[in-house]
Amino acid sequence: MTTVLRADGLGRRYGRSTWGLRECTVDVPAGRVVALVGPNGSGKTTLLHLAAGLLPPSAGTVHVAGLAPARQLARIGFVAQDAPLWPRLRVADLLDAGRHLNPRFDAVLAAGRIGRLDIPPRARIHTLSGGQRAQVALTLVLAKRPDLLLLDEPLANLDPLARRDFLASMLAACTETGVAVVFSSHVVAELERICDYLIVLRGGRVRLAGDLDDLRQDHRVVSGPADWPQAGGWSVISARSTAGRTTALVRSDPAAVAGPGLDESQPTFDELVLGYLDDARHTPQEALT
Numbered sequence: 001m002t003t004v005l006r007a008d009g010l011g012r013r014y015g016r017s018t019w020g021l022r023e024c025t026v027d028v029p030a031g032r033v034v035a036l037v038g039p040n041g042s043g044k045t046t047l048l049h050l051a052a053g054l055l056p057p058s059a060g061t062v063h064v065a066g067l068a069p070a071r072q073l074a075r076i077g078f079v080a081q082d083a084p085l086w087p088r089l090r091v092a093d094l095l096d097a098g099r100h101l102n103p104r105f106d107a108v109l110a111a112g113r114i115g116r117l118d119i120p121p122r123a124r125i126h127t128l129s130g131g132q133r134a135q136v137a138l139t140l141v142l143a144k145r146p147d148l149l150l151l152d153e154p155l156a157n158l159d160p161l162a163r164r165d166f167l168a169s170m171l172a173a174c175t176e177t178g179v180a181v182v183f184s185s186h187v188v189a190e191l192e193r194i195c196d197y198l199i200v201l202r203g204g205r206v207r208l209a210g211d212l213d214d215l216r217q218d219h220r221v222v223s224g225p226a227d228w229p230q231a232g233g234w235s236v237i238s239a240r241s242t243a244g245r246t247t248a249l250v251r252s253d254p255a256a257v258a259g260p261g262l263d264e265s266q267p268t269f270d271e272l273v274l275g276y277l278d279d280a281r282h283t284p285q286e287a288l289t
């Protein structure tokens, strides 16, 4: 397995005592589409900035295709939150700038993509819709032909139709170019269709990371009488009780069988993510400082 992004004990401290990210260890295989999820302030942007070489680590290491990000800038595409672009420039001028600034820039791919999206090349950026601006930003980084694409909440500010179009075109571009994508988002429901790898952050720490199919196999949603989670040998991630029944996300040996009176199923993507965001063992942010 080729690893495109490797973080080992990675941490970033802001000021003297606030850790934005701590003890982050993940291995992202080449060509995967990674959902990076977590509540506000959980460290998603910090991780993306470290991976893009925009921030130096305070602890641990991060490598992109085996080297420090600063030495791999040509292989990394990064789109910051809100896809900032020069508002007065025309689309064609931006693509031109991209061509001059990036040695591997694929001008044919960029022009073809903008044409297929029906974005007028003569239009100035500030006249485009939020969805069109997000697509121009995605086109610019895809044309760099990166090995790793880092997208920080690209769906924010997009309406549901624009989100669907953006995700579909992003997935098509990934399949075509083989680029790995790490994609931070709060729009959990939309991620399942496109992601095959998951990283859940909470309180600056990695709560869960791995191949989505493997993670779903390792977990169960089990529902039973109100007191059941105390009775078994499960590792309970989170539990909720309503109307005399308790439903819990548990991590278990795939061979384990639920006892009598318990219903179990493999978690959906939402159940897995929300179960870890609800994690009762959550370490409060104060404990990280």
Ligand SMILES: Nc1ncnc2c1ncn2[C@@H]1O[C@H](COP(=O)(O)OP(=O)(O)OP(=O)(O)O)[C@@H](O)[C@H]1O
Residues within 6 Å of the ligand: 014, 015, 018, 019, 020, 021, 038, 039, 040, 041, 042, 043, 044, 045, 046, 047
């Ligand atoms: N420049 C900074 N100075 C001080 N603290 C910061 C700075 N940037 C981030 N932090 C802190 O680090 C933590 C992680 O922030 P980060 O922006 O990485 O989270 P996030 O998961 O991307 O949040 P959001 O979903 O709101 O964008 C937060 O507690 C935040 O307040």
